[in-house]
Amino acid sequence: MNENRFASGFLVPPGVWLLLLFVVPLVLVLALSFGYTDDLGEAIYSTRLDNYERLVDPDYLPVLFRSVGFALAAVVLCLLIGYPVAYYIAIFGGRWKNVLIALVVLPFFVNYLIRTYAWIAMLGDDGLVNGLFDSSIRFLNTPYAVIGGLVYGFMAFMILPIYASLDRMDPALIEAGKDLYGGPWQTFLHVTLPHTMQGVLAGSLLVFLPAVGDFVSASLLGGPEEVMVGNLIQQQFQASDNWPFGAALTVAMMAFLMIFMLFYLRAAARETREATA
């Protein structure tokens, strides 16, 4: 009994942590979404449905689709760039592995906002890149700049889990694939990729979730059309003094993101089954 008690004692810190930092805020956001603001701009808890009624408006759909589209584009680009990087480090990194991974992580010590401002300095009309190539390409205030900002902002979230899954993989498997007359591409498709699918899925989710709710990239690098859900939420909390509507937007977005989360959980469960089968 004592042992049991001792063991379950370990559950208390994470339990409290989850409760305080996850459950309570979530309940508060949910409660707030039924509220309203008084004439002083203060949010008041209530039981009104106004905020959700306002949400049921087809005008919001393009913003939602745009957010998901940008986030998916960011996932695909992160995958196309991040997988080869992770592969190179894991397979050919040798004794430099840890240094290379540290280099991948290093830029993330700098705040995302500041890194995004650096993009403005680099890609502006009179910026570094245009100056270097004596060109006058308009990079900023375009959807491409927003997607680029998301890719750059969340790249490490893709590289690290893929690297971890590649690092775990037994290199003998690749040898075996080659021994069985598989070409490099076939070996990759039939051996390496399936073995690292969990990393790919985890990386995709880790990039997708923050990207779809991001507002920094769209607000600093986007044009008038590049409005994402995050921008609408930020507006409600930081400018319009309408926290309850911001909370309703947040709840709606979380509900929507659960769909992707469930998709991930199912796919991940399948991967685990196949891996252990």
Place this chain on the structure above:
Amino acid sequence: MNGNPNRRELLQGGAGLALGLGLAGCGVGNIDRGSLAETEKPIRKRVDGDLVYFNYSEYIDPDLVKKFEKRYGVRVRESYFDSMSAMMAKLRAGIAYDVIFPSAEYVQRLRSGFLLRRIDRDKIRNIDTVYSYFDDPWYDPGAEHGTPYGLYATGLGYRADKVTGMTGSWRDLGEADSGDRSFLLDDHQEAIGMANLVNGYPLNETDRDKLEESKDYLVDLKPKLRGVSADTITNMASGNAWIQHLWNGDIVNIRYQVDNPEDYRFQKCREGLPVGNDNFCIPVNAKHPGTALLFIEFMLEPEHAAQNVEWIGYPMPYEGAATEAFQGLVKDDPEINVTIEDLENGQQFENLKGDGRLAWDEVWTEFRVA
């Protein structure tokens, strides 16, 4: 004895849920309205501790802060907000600041909630240099709860070396030839206010039909814009913006950063001029109100005010050195200044009530998603 350790958590979880449901009718945060008696407590002008300071960042000359620390042997513990809403959120969370810098609108709000200490004007030296326009302002009858700080007007900043066709109208933002480099200010009040003025309505119009016209104006403007952004200084100094909807002082700050300052100019628009001012205020829960009073007095010293004006790039409404300092700063483009006539003829954003506030928020959201 054999209690399941999860039970306590479960109970706590239940308590959390009950808390959420039981919150109906309560305000967020815990500064309930203060009381009149508390706001009236006289402040003794003396050092009563370090100064807990809360302002926009880059909105005071840091050398003056150091000088104040030295003179009174205190530390100024600075923290920053990036919007009035963010400031209110921190105040609501119950954090005690000694001096804050709300705009006129927010002075009115804070005051009506009994959240500001009354400032005895007679105790502050040089208070008589403040423009008499502010003796009895609309947001603070008797000027008893705030002292004016920065002064601003909203207009169009433009590159005289690039843009042709500026006519003195707000419409220039979409219609002058800016090489497709026009930026609307990412501020729902300023944007909707501008649209109201363009359509010939008062700045603070709340009639839904008229606001609909203003929304249409903004939606039509959208394809002519390169961006909707509050990074006005970065946009113009980097060459990405040739016309930028902005506050007058931003032009001064842009001029500090570029090689050809005389080309960066400011246009007040004939359909109407939004003007406003920020203020020094002492919150009711300030722990060191005496030091805060000394700080306000320190900043009002003509020499300090003039130095601060030159650093922040915004005018301050004090007769004498501060006014002269700003005039000197904008000699070649006096439009950048905010004069007493501007204050008298301009329009100020007011606290909108109930449906009016919601209507503005809806117009802005609909414009953004359109």
